[in-house]
Amino acid sequence: MTGRPVAVSAVRLRALAPADVATLDAWSADPGHFTEFADFGMPARSHAALLARAELEGGYGFLVVEVDGQLAGSVSWQSVAYGPNPESRAWNIGIGLDLAFRGRGAGTRAQRLLADMLFATTDAGRVEASTDVENLAEQRALEKAGFTREGVLRSAQWRGGAWHDLVSYARLRTDPR
Numbered sequence: 505m506t507g508r509p510v511a512v513s514a515v516r517l518r519a520l521a522p523a524d525v526a527t528l529d530a531w532s533a534d535p536g537h538f539t540e541f542a543d544f545g546m547p548a549r550s551h552a553a554l555l556a557r558a559e560l561e562g563g564y565g566f567l568v569v570e571v572d573g574q575l576a577g578s579v580s581w582q583s584v585a586y587g588p589n590p591e592s593r594a595w596n597i598g599i600g601l602d603l604a605f606r607g608r609g610a611g612t613r614a615q616r617l618l619a620d621m622l623f624a625t626t627d628a629g630r631v632e633a634s635t636d637v638e639n640l641a642e643q644r645a646l647e648k649a650g651f652t653r654e655g656v657l658r659s660a661q662w663r664g665g666a667w668h669d670l671v672s673y674a675r676l677r678t679d680p681r
């Protein structure tokens with residue numbers, strides 16, 4: 505039978521465990537794994553360093569995405585400042601899923617869960633994400649997760665030997681879910 509891949513049923517975010525490190529490291533070290541949108545020309549770093557890190561330490565957080573009980577990828581977030589006061593801080597989120605879990609709704613649900621969690625556990629009024637203008641899957645996933653397209657950041661990212669435009673998305677605390 506052909507057609508759309510089977511949608512995932514359970515998506516959850518959980519803390520990184522020691523048993524996840526080898527798989528996540530292998531995915532990061534594989535140049536084909538995270539698509540051309542992750543070609544930053546930097547050596548892959550081990551996820552082991554993240555195990556010892558407290559959540560939100562240094563304005564950075566990392567969680568594993570689990571789909572139907574299996575390790576499927578990760579999400580991360582970092583603080584971005586739009587002014588010197590704490591109220592002007594937003595969260596910028598990122599996501600990467602293993603190839604086997606893409607296109608089945610997990611990216612949408614994981615990013616919705618992450619934004620919900622950040623609004624529930626911090627005072628931030630804004631959760632944002634940016635992605636390559638050609639990364640249509642991520643743009644669509646963000647829109648389905650309740651994010652609004654805000655504009656294009658021209659030549660914002662140096663990747664694969666060239667500058668790339670990014671599309672900026674955000675979800676506000678006051679946006680309807």
Ligand SMILES: CC(C)(COP(=O)(O)OP(=O)(O)OC[C@H]1O[C@@H](n2cnc3c(N)ncnc32)[C@H](O)[C@@H]1OP(=O)(O)O)[C@@H](O)C(=O)NCCC(=O)NCCS
Pocket residue numbers: 538539541577598599600601602605606607608609610611612613634635636639640641642644645
């Ligand atoms: C981007 C990513 C997180 C999206 O998660 P996902 O689980 O694959 O996405 P979903 O299945 O929830 O939704 C994808 C949507 O994009 C659509 N889509 C996928 N590829 C597309 C394409 N080339 N053109 C247009 N739409 C596309 C899908 O049809 C789906 O929309 P629909 O449900 O309306 O049909 C995931 O694909 C991934 O990890 N990619 C590699 C890493 C990456 O690009 N991370 C983001 C970097 S900023």
